[in-house]
Amino acid sequence: MELHVKREHFSSDEQHPNRARMLISCPDGPGIVAAVSRFLFDHGANIVQSDQYTIDPSGGMFFMRIEFDLPELERRMEQLQAEFGEIAGQFQMNWKIFNVSHKKKLAIFVSKEDHCLVELLWQWQAGDLDADIALVVSNHADMKEYVESFGIPYHHIPVTADTKAEAERRQLEVVGEDIDVIILARYMQIISPSFIEHYRNRIINIHHSFLPAFIGGNPYAQAYRRGVKIIGATAHYVTEELDGGPIIEQDVQRVSHGDDVGELKRIGRTIERVVLARAVKWHIEDRILVHQNKTVVFN
Amino acid sequence: MELHVKREHFSSDEQHPNRARMLISCPDGPGIVAAVSRFLFDHGANIVQSDQYTIDPSGGMFFMRIEFDLPELERRMEQLQAEFGEIAGQFQMNWKIFNVSHKKKLAIFVSKEDHCLVELLWQWQAGDLDADIALVVSNHADMKEYVESFGIPYHHIPVTADTKAEAERRQLEVVGEDIDVIILARYMQIISPSFIEHYRNRIINIHHSFLPAFIGGNPYAQAYRRGVKIIGATAHYVTEELDGGPIIEQDVQRVSHGDDVGELKRIGRTIERVVLARAVKWHIEDRILVHQNKTVVFN
């Protein structure tokens, strides 16, 4: 299967070699926008897109995402960050600046259900997912040949009750520190708190229900029993609380009394694929800020 | 306010004076459709619409809704029902036949929030709700003048912890046995089991969340805290379990991090209005069958 190598990728890299994104969150107060925009102007940057949100104008939190072009970005990035540090300190900012041409590195975890993995690979090879898929990790061997046909390393790390700790140690090893985000594409194992701690707000899970309804196992069977008229899927960052992390995206579809559990699963698979792919895209494009178990999504 | 009296009502009554609807549920088995359709044919009825659903063809439940025209329906109804009783017995049917020209009688219960009541009154006076609104009951006096301007009796029955039992006795009295369905149009009091028992599967509530998420009080505040990206409303029949009865209809709308609780309430009011009105319409048109805490809705 050679399909993916034939594609021409017009990545953001080639289109906008000097584009950067800045994410800021800090306590609200006067002068933040003026200071940031003045800083960028003084450095010769051109603001392409800017979004801002304040939870509560008097004493709440302020969130900002700025996309800008800066000539010779690659060479000047280090200095830019150093100089912005002064403004950041002044306003107690939590901040990051990303060079858009540095593609984010993804690790995808999967178990037996393959639809979310297949969707991400399809979007990636279609040029819609502007990132590098660095590796796939699975507790099963089923998808090995398929994944490797894309030239992507596949790590089969079985997990049992006894080997769980050891398995996570191996996962940490193959994933490494360099990965930007881990995607649980229907990975059916509980992640331990210590593993989560390594990748705080950098593990995205797709849960196959409209959270907070139907937490835990077999959500489609739960939905069928309750007789809901709409089912959904939820992409969220993983925290120590099962299915309780910050929600990134949700979507739903209407069902009827005539749809049995199998049909709900079939319909749900498409919702899951779409919702997870959107969440991953937004994460890759630095559109998501997390604050107190909730997300601010600038899209 | 005379708006409502100026409307010309083209109700189903005038359009289809001889139309009837039959609802059947029974254990599935061979020959049911043949027996029912033969019975109607032999009596000179013309089937206008027919819907059918079987949960599990081998040993499950069978549900059917038939709409048919029968000359001189009014005069022949009693005999028709008597004769159908034989077939019904043979197949252990739970069944009803409704004369469409006999409009269903509604009682609407409301507290302070008026949007659902206003919507039902508007749809009713626009001719979209083919029923008689027999009375409105409220634990507050606020809407009295408004409701009475439509010529509809308004019963102000205050409810406190101490007077709850007495209040329900008065409610039973004013509603009576003749009412087909009670609509809880944002009626913010818990209904007692004995009251529910009187109107089993005939009390429709609108809950302001996408059930089973956010059961109980302040669902919009719960939704805001959880950071969901979609909110919804649910119309269901009232049972002894709080917000746990058979779901009739649900709908949702996308929200964002920028919507505070007040905005969620504002958006939600329109979802609530639409969802409740649909559920009431389907009940009135005999489109809903209840089985084991779930609904079969033929629409």
Added chain:
Amino acid sequence: MELHVKREHFSSDEQHPNRARMLISCPDGPGIVAAVSRFLFDHGANIVQSDQYTIDPSGGMFFMRIEFDLPELERRMEQLQAEFGEIAGQFQMNWKIFNVSHKKKLAIFVSKEDHCLVELLWQWQAGDLDADIALVVSNHADMKEYVESFGIPYHHIPVTADTKAEAERRQLEVVGEDIDVIILARYMQIISPSFIEHYRNRIINIHHSFLPAFIGGNPYAQAYRRGVKIIGATAHYVTEELDGGPIIEQDVQRVSHGDDVGELKRIGRTIERVVLARAVKWHIEDRILVHQNKTVVFN
């Protein structure tokens, strides 16, 4: 009918007495955001919300909406505008600053179908439409009593082929120059170019189809004939081209082969109500910028 007078209106006026909104469109170029945010900071304003959009970063158009609080806004507005004029000239800006506490004045035009008018009045009296409904104009007398029961003047101006010019002259007279926006709430008369010229981008129409499908008369009949599976409604600014002006908002709902024209109309009425109300809300909140027959909506 006294309902509306009993409501407590917590309008933006009382909540945010010093809040202003600024709308800007201009050719894109470096330094715009820095200049504007610096200007506001220097005047002691606190930016509450800011949205920005650039069609094409190299040489395209730049659009911005800023919501800010400025102490003693009322007293200082005139000077603020005078001083901002300098910056505006520098960047060739098309701009406006609105004092949020000055409520916008609406005129609603209606014919026989009343659902959109009823919705706007309901949202207004519920406190969801933060504006003054200054008057209602209709070519029919039907809604006079109803509208006047809200304390709103009702001008019955009949329109025939012969009296059209004269009727528009009277409409201009009663509407006046002081009105911020005219809402065609299912007003079934063509508006003349000279009338449109008076209120460029200030007349909102609701068209009962998903434009550009089904332009012109009887869109639901057209939709039924074409056998579409989804119907919609479109709110747009009125231009000289019939149903061709800048689209503000659209929404849709699924229908089936079983829905006849009457049912499409019934379903459509709710879509129309919701879509028009959203468009009016966004206009009132200064969220819409028009550029070359398209809208930028910051919401």
Added chain:
Amino acid sequence: MELHVKREHFSSDEQHPNRARMLISCPDGPGIVAAVSRFLFDHGANIVQSDQYTIDPSGGMFFMRIEFDLPELERRMEQLQAEFGEIAGQFQMNWKIFNVSHKKKLAIFVSKEDHCLVELLWQWQAGDLDADIALVVSNHADMKEYVESFGIPYHHIPVTADTKAEAERRQLEVVGEDIDVIILARYMQIISPSFIEHYRNRIINIHHSFLPAFIGGNPYAQAYRRGVKIIGATAHYVTEELDGGPIIEQDVQRVSHGDDVGELKRIGRTIERVVLARAVKWHIEDRILVHQNKTVVFN
């Protein structure tokens, strides 16, 4: 890529070896349902699902879909059809009976855009598309290797203005008479009337707009220029009128002023995939009846 061969297919064949579906359309009149259901009962069939629709009860058209189990279906099918012919003649029925275990044969036509083809292949290998994909035809060679990796024959038949007639002759040859339905999965060539005539109501096209808006070429560019707030896709049977055939299914998604043509295409690809897959599924499950350029879809 071996993924597809590892799947276990639980097709309807194995689940319901004796299941049949009957599609009927005829002028409405009394006794149709009674006659059909009596016929099935007398032959020992058990009705599993039945849907019915009448356009206009007095003198309109009647449509029916029945799913039933009949012991030894395979052996008795011929006789069943012969005997049903008598009833059919009596009511002037247009009818068909399908043995569900005889899988439908699909031919997929594709050009350069591969997303719809990839989706159908994925759903097929996931067991969600209960049919045989007999062959793929394309005017380009791009997808040859990919399609053949599934074990499906790929016919590369180039089309130019000069060779169009000859190309269609070759297409007819490779498709043959045995194919149940042809799927135009973003096949960008106009089909000639004579080719359409061969496969009347058996060619499904996906058009990348919410028809009848944006007929013809570049619908996403048209949608961008018009500034619509919602885009969609439409699956329809192909007729001689360009993008004018009976609509099977449509779906939509909200877009904003910030989405350029490229983004509309990206969003649209997912809508196209989902809509086409639904339409194909319904065709395969015999859920669609065509009448006067419109579809009746029992789902």
